Amino acid sequence: MYRAPVQDMKFALKSVQNDRPHLAGALPDEEMIDVILTEAGKLAGDVIAPLNHEADKAGGAKRLDDGTVQTPNGFVDAFSQLAEGGWTSMEAAEAFGGQEMPLALSSCVNEMWQASNMAFSLCHLLTQGLISALEHSANEAQQNIFIPPMVEGRWTGTMNLTEPQAGTDLAAIKTKAVKNGDHYLISGQKIYITYGEHDMAENIVHLVLARTPDAPEGHKGISVFLVPKFHINEDGSLGAQNDVHCVSIEKKLGIKGSPTAVLQYGDNGGAVGYLVGEENQGLAIMFGMMNHARFNVGLQGLALSDRALQQALSYADVRVQGTPLGREPKSPIIHHPDVTRLLGQMKAESEAMRALMIYGAALLDEAEGGDEAVSRRADFMIPIIKGWLTEQSLIMTSHNVQIHGGMGFIEETGAAQHYRDARILPIYEGTTAIQSNDLLFRKTMRDEAAEAKALLAEIATDAAQATGHDNEAIAQLAANLSLKVAEAEAGIHSLMARQNNPREIAASGVSYLMMLGTLTGGWMLLRQGLHAAEALALPEADTAFLHNKLASLRLFNALSLPQVSAHAETIMLAGTATESLNIAEWLA
């Protein structure tokens, strides 16, 4: 069962607006927000969520002998409902039939799709990514041909990056593209193509990275092509199948409902592809969509975390096992102090993650206006959101299994599925190490830590202002945040001081990212706490919700924020320790 966390989403949207007025201007009115979130929540909870565990149990998507792929029971119908409800058009520009909703709002809806059924909703997510890429980089004719059917939910999109020898390292791509009149002929093999073949749409549009014959080696010789599964006639109707075929799908640890295809291009002379932008500009185009893609994977981490929390909470509320300390016999396990602690930690961290997600979305929205300071902050936050939220999802889905005890290890309960599903999140769209490198080198060292220090200064100011607040939960978190900011600053100074030894500081990159994730998560909760304290003073206040929101501040302060100190200490020491290992002798 999945129930969309509409109340916390609305609260988070309000809290972020307090500090980013631009968001208030971009959002529809409160009534409309409520309708959108409530209706999306119904579709997610009633239609999409019930398919999730069934799809997994049945073994997921299946490739048939003719090369087509059958998605699990109910997926085709659910995707039609997504389209019919207008949900596939939320983000796109009005010119292409979209609704141009701000990302901060559409992301709340996206959280629902991903939480209710990540394997199913990946298709929609990737299609939104492709629409956004084409809005930014395709020419008008391409936009008019390819975008509207995706906005309508009739076609879907994919990203074709990876090849067996080229995963993290896109410079190693070998797929070929040879010019042939107004198009190119594509040949090669792509792997790990999510929804590379399926039965939920009339056509599939592949965005393919490839090289032209005389392209420079490495990163600078990569171009991007649009390759439709079925040829498109002048009138928009579909023709024969293009020269691209699904040769297999992977047997994966999780998200089994989502077909992960190996696609073969050009077995019969070459697949027809259309160049996007100019030749050899492929990586720049891909980088242009990277922020949104990484943001969305972070969002998936939040989504699975909340789903795990909901399941753990439901189970802990009914399972009876022993008598909790100081409670009546037959009290359910939720009253065992360690179960309460685990659930409380999941609650506080999910709420911090959601707040950070909406903050990030608001920055991405606002950055479209061209404000450089906002862009810098958005660029800084993206690897944190991708890295921290996805790493957190491993812990949260693990906590859910733990709360289920032995039942958690039995596939029937579904807790194990979330644990398996989550494991891809810190890997795809750039591993946590890649995010950390990005944060450390591109986003911190390159500007002499100016943006990092600006962020810490902002947290320090908020913390200083809230220290001594009447509300004890706020005062306590604020005081502790001030201490942790100082430790984080020391960590950053230590990194800056070793700039000329990039190997050494790179070994601390993940700790640096996790430290800032935890710290900014605490910061977001502090802001939410201040908002909650104000809201409590209003006559119509939902005191139950607001008191437990303030409990989240205490829980995060006790259970999460101490990690900042540990990461700061590791940052100082990890480099020399790592370099002291003699790899050659170890392998001998």
Add this chain to the structure above:
Amino acid sequence: MYRAPVQDMKFALKSVQNDRPHLAGALPDEEMIDVILTEAGKLAGDVIAPLNHEADKAGGAKRLDDGTVQTPNGFVDAFSQLAEGGWTSMEAAEAFGGQEMPLALSSCVNEMWQASNMAFSLCHLLTQGLISALEHSANEAQQNIFIPPMVEGRWTGTMNLTEPQAGTDLAAIKTKAVKNGDHYLISGQKIYITYGEHDMAENIVHLVLARTPDAPEGHKGISVFLVPKFHINEDGSLGAQNDVHCVSIEKKLGIKGSPTAVLQYGDNGGAVGYLVGEENQGLAIMFGMMNHARFNVGLQGLALSDRALQQALSYADVRVQGTPLGREPKSPIIHHPDVTRLLGQMKAESEAMRALMIYGAALLDEAEGGDEAVSRRADFMIPIIKGWLTEQSLIMTSHNVQIHGGMGFIEETGAAQHYRDARILPIYEGTTAIQSNDLLFRKTMRDEAAEAKALLAEIATDAAQATGHDNEAIAQLAANLSLKVAEAEAGIHSLMARQNNPREIAASGVSYLMMLGTLTGGWMLLRQGLHAAEALALPEADTAFLHNKLASLRLFNALSLPQVSAHAETIMLAGTATESLNIAEWLA
């Protein structure tokens, strides 16, 4: 591929002997140790390990329509080899055909079985547990009937504790035992019975918890019975099947090769069972074997961690992806700083875990002699070894997946299997919360933290002595351990000060356990470092091994020990934070 870590085992055995001379007296000579570890390593690496992933891929054990269970390909033969090699007799008393090897040595061999194939080797592990239980609690006649065939590897044993309503809470057990002459008739249903039915042995001996009709309610009314699958004739030959049947096996997240049975007793009048000890003494008997059982699950955590490390290391040594900072193009990913960091962390933590495992085994061996101080220390260490080593195995197996990148998420590589297999470890034989309660209340509060303080004092003394050591790795770790001991002491004082609020301190239990796990792991590495520094001075020193052992000290100091500070801070804050959550309002 699995290669037994013989060198590190021998080094760890030596290091522990330095501080616990009793172990030196109990162990065979060095040559014999070498032969034992080397031969076991061959069987584990050549025969048992290759079956592991194949069994998982093929879907694991299968129940046939006639109620029998077929283990995966090769298991039957491998189990015969285990028996024929004399490995099933290592631990048992000589009187029953055993070799009476000290646990510190047999545990190294057990690590190999569990690392090479945990699903397969669980059967052996449980059988050793049953042998040990019968040695302590059964009468002579029972011992002579049941133990020798298990020592020979012809029969295997199981533990039948759990029922659907009675997992962690054994007081809720309902299975009935009615006296009928010289035996009892058992009826009821038991779940989660590992190797409750299989085809690797002639007979299966179930140790079953049940209640007699007039037994007191709760914990005090539980008795223990031996129930053989096949009746045993006077001459030791086997008769007809007893009234116990496997009605299903579970579909699990991991250890799929190991059948987890639901056993139905007494559908035809009652299964014949023999009382062990006296009526209503069941829990005391189970508690008597608990230390060994929990120790062995901790050992499994170490085993899977080392297996994950070995796989990650092999992969990182061949996979090429991008050029590592400051290294030649085509250098494998092991040279990327964050991959080196992850592998180094896994190395240091595995070694700390192995040292702690052998230290715990030496304590359990020595405690058999009746020394109360040793018993207290053993009792104190068991929940730490069970809890910390199993929680660590989740992180280690996750790191292995991460190092594999996208390949880690594909089942074919096997990395995902270790991740799935490990997830049971912090659950069975008492969840981490149960271990933490045991450590906090029974082992710490009950003696006013005397044993806890004695342990910290010992660590502090070692650290003080090693501070200023010529070797920088040792000096650095020693100095930091002194600081961490002080933080841990403050944490314990804070718990003691709140003794009269057990709910509040219980919420910090897991942090308390993890803090002491990390701290004692660091302590073990400090001792190993001192041993390594001495060994380096010898002419025949293996300098490559020893230098990297010293690197483990630096790595643990940088990457693991900072967690002590975080846990100590959490201990202070978790109770009030957890209690501030209003559960009723949250659930409303």
